Amino acid sequence: MDPKRKAITAAVVGTALGVGGLVVVAMPATAGDAPVLPQISAEELVQSTLNAKPSAFDGKVKVSNDLGLPQVGGALPGVSALDVDSAQVSTDGAGKSKISLTEGSSQQTIVRNGQTVWEYNSKDNSATKITVPAELAKEHQNKGEAVDPATVASELLGKVRESSTIAVDGTASVANRAAYELVLTPKPTERTLLREIRVAIDDQTRMPLRVTVLANGTSAPAFEASFSEINFAAQPASNFEFTPPKGAKVTEKAPEIEPKDRELAERAKSEIKVVGDGWDTAITGKIPADALAKAGEAKDEQGRQVDPKALLTRFAKPVSGAWGSGWLVTTKVGTGVLTDDGRYAAGAVPEQVLFEALAAK
Template sequence: MKRRSVVLTATAGTAAGVLGLTVLALPAGAGAAPELPPVAAEQLVESVMRADPPALTGTVSVDNALGLPALPGGEASQLLADGTNRFQVWADGQGRHRVSVPSHGGELTMVDDGTTAWKWDSGEQTATRTQHPERAGHGAPADPAAAARGIIGELRKTSEVSVDGTASVAGRDAYELVLTPKPTERTLLRQVRVAVDAEKRVPLELSVLTNGSADPALKIGFTSLDMTAPDPGLFRFEPPAGAKVEDGSRHAPEPGDHAVPEHQVVGEGWDSTLVTKVPESPELRQVAERTGKPVSGPWGNGWILGTAAGNALLTSDGRVAVGAVPEQVLVAALGEVR
């Protein structure tokens, strides 16, 4: 996972919703704690980073207690809405994936066959096709195991790492890996807990806890999991008869086009801040004006949208700074990016 993607996942705050991204975080599941051989924290981390992605079929639960305002957007904003949502995932362990997300109008299905990624909206009867390698940002919810591994890889450098017992998650034995920010880190988060499969060494659940609360702010993880290879036919997609087919691939801008600047990351680890530009959205502007706190500075005017887990600063000209950090860190980051 690229570093900027890790930042998007790790922030687990309002800004992630503003950007329409899926954010992962979750506590270990219920069940008696299994007896497992002791393992050193760094040894567990190294085994997670080396583990091969498994074939799997699973149900993922997203439990959001952030208190976000209603956000415009597709499947990502739906998963970030307060309450519990679920979606289905399939993977063959060789880079092919399928995700199915219930939506208000029907179902959203994302299928990646390793060459082409499809997003099928049954409510709109629209299929969007994106060719590799230009499918970044296609909008499919991330694989919880891959996303959690990316978070571990990024945060381990600025964390105190420990193992805090064991857990049973989706019927599988797991170690509880805990990452706690070092005292020098400027973050709203207290710790990240990852339930790591004892056999496969892949993350099964991940939880983000904030300062001042014993309950997770946002959670996602497997509630059922089968690590046998799914039917290969699940990773093939043909648009149904009568469907509208759109091309979702990104193209290089033509001369005279307004190019959108690359994402920029300021800082590292827990106090990383992503600064980028969002597509023009009157609905998003209305949400910011209605629920955000007005702010201004040398960079212009904007609004702060915040929760216990993170903040987003949306400017009037469409820039956004995102992080699991205090407001002043966002303002400073925005001032550093030109």
């Protein structure tokens, strides 16, 4: 698939599905007696976690998806990424990283080393070498792609701490390391589908090892991602080098952003509006007509043409109100609305909150 078309389609799908970073959670990775650690206040634990410096490490993350997503098979590009079973993550703590995602018998590897990014897919034995222009590398140097709980937890803490009741709920052993259990519960005024967020924070490094998000009305996490193994140590330079396997089909490219595509992205960005804050935040915006047209030209993971409206009738329900009409997608942890005229709203909130956000001037 054309990378630009795939990116636009993924953005539309991500908006429809809802809550972005608020869907990563975890289950206990080890059992046994809780470790004994010095007492610490919730605020001190939060602050020390946000202030912690990135560490070099190599670890394995276990992933399980029970988000309640619609069963669309391979019809939506990018949705299969949510079916990852596990991930091996390595970083030097200064920008170099290697991520290997396992799904069934296949594996996708992404190695980032300065301006060079390798992407390898074992399913078809193909590798792509991307040389990122210096100006783009600088622009995105702090926007690394991470699947570990640490990145997610830090983002969550920054977004919902002010609208939460925060407490330290004992200790836990995660990946054979002692950790504090931090619990964030939405204040009574917050309208959200989420019941609580639990973060297991490493006693020594203050790095989150496990993040658990529980939805209202369910006893088990909707999704889990937790370190089952982790080693804090300097990583060898060879970890961030990649040599394509024998027989691999190798493609080299240097990404270029065409003026029209940059204008399209800036236009979409200018339409984004944040309504509310904390747990009941909703994101609204409008998808440019050009982007909708390109999404309509998308193909599924088997290369077949995708009919966006036909897909919506399969996994979304029609809704309407003072804001107009459109389609509603509901999961255990979030909702999303895509209107007939290309507007959207999404969040970890009940549908009424989205309808109000769409109607807001």
